[in-house]
Amino acid sequence: MLDTQMVRRAADEQLPFVKETFTQLHQNPELSMYTKNTSALVQQQLRELGVPFEIxxxxxxxxxxxxxxxxxxLLLRADMDALPMDEAPQNDKGPKQCVAQVSGAAHTCGHDAHTAILLGAVRALCGMREKLVGKLYFVFEEAEETGGVADIMEQYFxxxxxxxxxxxxxxxxLATGKICVTPGQRMSGFGGFAIRVNGQGxxxxxxxxxxxxxxxxxxMIQNLSNAWIxxxxxTKIxxxxxxxxxxxxxxxxxPDCCEFAGSMxxxxxxxxxxxxxxxxxxxxDTARLYGCTAEVTDCEVSRNIATTAPETSAFATACFLPLFxxxxxxxxxxxxxxxxxxVYCRHCPGIFAFLGCRNEDKGMTAEHHNPHFEVDQDCLQMGVEATCQYAANFLHDFKPQN
Known part of the structure; x- marks a missing residue:
């Protein structure tokens, strides 16, 4: 177990590295399943720390x-992939602190922050390993945006x-300086579909x-709007x-065909x-009315709904009150x-924390997946502190429910 002052000092020491790493990742985004250089950066850090890993x-x-x-x-997880879009050089008020240096990819969701935070936490925790107990798995996931390795990760663990x-x-x-560990469902399930309408041109x-x-x-699209009502x-959104x-x-x-796609x-x-x-x-049914056919070319209804368990929420709250x-x-x-x-929580409780990165004074107010989105780098230290405090306390003090 680590006291709050020790955690804060460790996070302070890692902050320059975390910010430098964040900037490097942000300027060099890589898409899902193609995070070669991002992965290499992670691997190099782990080698230097003497932490064994596998790909x-x-x-x-x-x-x-x-x-x-x-x-x-305890498993600590971060995602590494960027989105297939171009980034705007400005946020909602002015120029950004750093911008992607490649076209067709951008960290407009914040995964660069997640990777930098977890690497900073790994370095801090390794520096205090003699004060820790138990085991820590560090997971750096390459394809959160597409779910490309979800099945592989579930099978691995x-x-x-x-x-x-x-x-x-x-x-x-959520404003910078705040963290949310509220229990319950935190992020929704995803249903994706693609329809090919075949007619006669x-x-x-x-x-x-x-x-x-x-x-x-x-x-079809108009009838779907009516069907949703x-x-x-x-009662179930x-x-x-x-x-x-x-x-x-x-x-x-x-034309002979028309294709459309969407999500739920x-x-x-x-x-x-x-x-x-x-x-x-x-x-x-609508296709038949027009003498056409509707072919379902893609269909997915995922069971993955990110959830924070009541017991881990309560434990995190107790950890963070003295810290924040x-x-x-x-x-x-x-x-x-x-x-x-x-997928990591099929057989264990999970905690999915929201870390505030919004700063209205700096113009960092755009939504995720928006070209103007920007993470307030002042949130990075809180992310490292929260990860380290939760990890150290959890390994030592949490009482798993049978």
């Missing part, structure tokens, strides 16, 4: 710090005893001789969005599954973004 998937890193002393086992899994996510709706002057997949798709349990639609090449040519979010898996069944039925005070702890509503953290 899982393409570039994911799993390391183990075994103190050799009896205690709990299926037969490994874990007492808890921990992750931090920076949160644009032809000249735009004779639509009667064609079967327009565009008209069919347009009415009248054909679902309205399931959001629906259409993110892309593609068809045709010229104004006077009716939910906090009840059965409600999500029923909503997907409704979506597919509505699309197929009541003013540092916040409650937030569940976030409708999705992520696969739940």
């Amino acid at each position: 899982v998937g393409n570039y994911s890193v799993i390391a183990l710090l075994d103190t050799g002393r009896p205690g709990n086992t 299926a037969d490994i005893h874990l007492d808890c899994a921990w992750a931090i996510h920076v949160y644009a709706k 032809g000249h735009g002057s004779r639509p009667d001789l064609c079967r327009s997949p565009i008209m069919a798709a347009a009415n 009248s054909q679902r349990d309205i 399931v959001t629906l969005s259409i993110g892309s639609i593609h068809a045709g090449t010229k104004a006077n040519i009716i 979010r939910y906090f009840d898996y059965e409600a999500g599954k029923q909503a997907m069944d409704t979506l597919i039925r509505v699309c197929k 005070g009541k003013e540092g702890l916040a409650d937030t509503e569940p976030w409708y973004g999705s992520e696969p953290f739940a």
